[in-house]
Amino acid sequence: MKSYYLTQIKLNDSRRSTWNLLGELEPLHALVMKMFPNDPGRILWRLDKNYEGPVLYILSADVPDATGVVEQFGWPRLDYQQQVRTVDLTKFFESIREGDRYGFRIAINPVRNNGRTGKNTLIVGKRALDLVRDRLDANGFHVEEVRQADEAHNLLCKNGRKTVRVITSFEGILSVTDPEKAVQTLVNGVGRMKAYGAGLLTLARI
Numbered sequence: 114m115k116s117y118y119l120t121q122i123k124l125n126d127s128r129r130s131t132w133n134l135l136g137e138l139e140p141l142h143a144l145v146m147k148m149f150p151n152d153p154g155r156i157l158w159r160l161d162k163n164y165e166g167p168v169l170y171i172l173s174a175d176v177p178d179a180t181g182v183v184e185q186f187g188w189p190r191l192d193y194q195q196q197v198r199t200v201d202l203t204k205f206f207e208s209i210r211e212g213d214r215y216g217f218r219i220a221i222n223p224v225r226n227n228g229r230t231g232k233n234t235l236i237v238g239k240r241a242l243d244l245v246r247d248r249l250d251a252n253g254f255h256v257e258e259v260r261q262a263d264e265a266h267n268l269l270c271k272n273g274r275k276t277v278r279v280i281t282s283f284e285g286i287l288s289v290t291d292p293e294k295a296v297q298t299l300v301n302g303v304g305r306m307k308a309y310g311a312g313l314l315t316l317a318r319i
Contacts, residue, residue, distance in 0.1 A: 135183070142308055153173055210292055214257075219315070220312070255288050
């Protein structure tokens, strides 16, 4: 199968430039795209926050060049390799089997379309957890446990219009029901707003 890479980039949130970046989706999207000088095809990305600070994850068919990101949003005294880590996922994807269990994390835009009005409605609480279950259960997995991990309300300025978009992170445990479909889900992402930090599913073997 085609090779895919997962890149982890640590961001320095003590820098003013990083703080200015994190609250808006369009600059984040542009930052990700600038790491690929040629047409990269589909790119999935997600911004996580942990005890070390913000971490940017990127899934792509090419290895990104994060030199500019490190210079502007990283730690000046640390080497590139200390701030950016890329892993080839080819062997991992090929090793996925039915019944395998993983810890997972995913960020989604938790909205559901109202078929009668055509409008998208933001959902929260148990309904949001059910949305995660439904989407993953339909795409090669069975969700055993899920909980909300984080939520961000980010400004999106597109076509001259400013709106706030909610990106919610969930984590838990799942098992594989259809390996081929599961890999396609990992590669293609889940749900809406994939260009703006939603849809990337990452797994850690239990």
